[in-house]
Amino acid sequence: MHPASVVRSEQMMMTLQNTGLKEFPLVIKGDVQGSIEAIAGALDKLGTDEVRARIVHSGAGGITESDISLAEASNAAIIGFNVRANAQARTAAEALASRSATTTSSTIWWMT
Numbered sequence: 055m056h057p058a059s060v061v062r063s064e065q066m067m068m069t070l071q072n073t074g075l076k077e078f079p080l081v082i083k084g085d086v087q088g089s090i091e092a093i094a095g096a097l098d099k100l101g102t103d104e105v106r107a108r109i110v111h112s113g114a115g116g117i118t119e120s121d122i123s124l125a126e127a128s129n130a131a132i133i134g135f136n137v138r139a140n141a142q143a144r145t146a147a148e149a150l151a152s153r154s155a156t157t158t159s160s161t162i163w164w165m166t
Contacts, residue, residue, distance in 0.1 A: 076104070077105070077106055078106070078131070079128045079130035080133055081109075081124055081130050081131070082112040082133045083115065083116065083133070083134050083135070083137050084134070085114065085135065085137055086114055087114050090135070093133060110128045116139065117132060118139075118142070119143050119145075122143050126150055
């Protein structure tokens with residue numbers, strides 16, 4: 055798996071807009087609920103008629119294998135803020151990336 059990208063939320067929305075998607079599913083994990091709410095609010099404000107983020111799941115705590123499975127099932131990317139993926143999650147993400155035709159579903163975006 056390629057190293058996770060560090061991106062700004064504006065860059066993420068531009069990337070999504072360029073793919074032609076109307077709605078982009080996301081799993082958001084953060085260190086505390088307040089951070090998650092702030093990220094969700096910022097993504098909502100960045101949405102346009104062309105593209106909008108849809109939060110499939112959000113929660114406080116590290117990225118787990120369950121988060122990777124949910125992202126795979128819903129074709130979502132994962133946004134992590136001040137959290138890490140546990141070993142099982144990293145292994146699952148690597149396995150998903152190796153068999154996925156697109157990298158979008160296996161991307162973990164680290165926000166700073």
